[in-house]
Amino acid sequence: MWFAEFEANVRDVFDKARAAAPCVMFFDELDSIAKARGNSAGDGGGSSDRVLNQILTEMDGMNAKKNVFIIGATNRPDQIDGALLRPGRLDQLIYIPLPDEPSRLSILKAVLKKSPVSPRVDLTFLAKNTHGFSSADLTEICQRASKLAIRESIEADIRRQREKGEAGEGEADAMEAEEEDPVPEITQEHFEEAMKFARRSVSDADVRRYETFAQNLQQSRSFGSVFKFIQRASLASRPVRATPRSKMTRAATICAHALCERWVMIILHRRL
Incomplete structure (x- = not known):
């Protein structure tokens, strides 16, 4: 294209x-x-x-x-x-970490939902011992165990066919009458063999790099400090009568400095 x-x-x-x-x-x-x-x-x-x-x-x-x-x-x-x-496009970053133990157990159950698994297989134990494995890694383990079970079933079928050929006609008919077509079942041995080839596709260094990137991006988008509007105090005016030369102006100035960061002195026209 x-x-x-x-x-x-x-x-x-x-x-x-x-x-x-x-x-x-x-x-x-x-x-x-x-x-x-x-x-x-x-x-x-x-x-x-x-x-x-x-x-x-x-x-x-x-x-x-x-x-x-x-x-x-x-x-x-x-x-x-x-x-x-940028905002308005893909502005929400969602970091999805590697699955924890309950998530790994759910993944294993979902992958093996339609597969004949032996009751002796402890998926909880398998989920506990696959820390750091991604969903793709867990799927690969299940698929490898399934292939081992299928291969074992095929080899058993070939062995039975060979025994039929070596047996006499009467014995072959008897073996065919007693023979059942077994469904390949995934056992503990299959999972143990599959775990020998299991590997993590995401290393610890990769996880740290992802976490660092997510933190840096979050910090770059945040305000950096707590944003808060300035609360304006309710203003009230009240005239105060004082005698001349009582230094009331000086007292009001000191109080204004102590109570307010910003204040305005109003000078009446009589004093101009």
């Missing part, structure tokens, strides 16, 4: 979103099309920058009455162009 066609496709996608409002637009792997501009050397004369400019233009052209929610996902937030994160 030519980049010029990509820009036209961006316009078409946003037009369809406006027509189908309310709707949600989800950009997966946002960093692939929204890299910081100026860092796209060798892409055909800055074509990636033009595509990003088109996306920004379409976002700014969204009518407030059109309920179109735009969501982007990325694991490289440091590469996203800053203009895309």
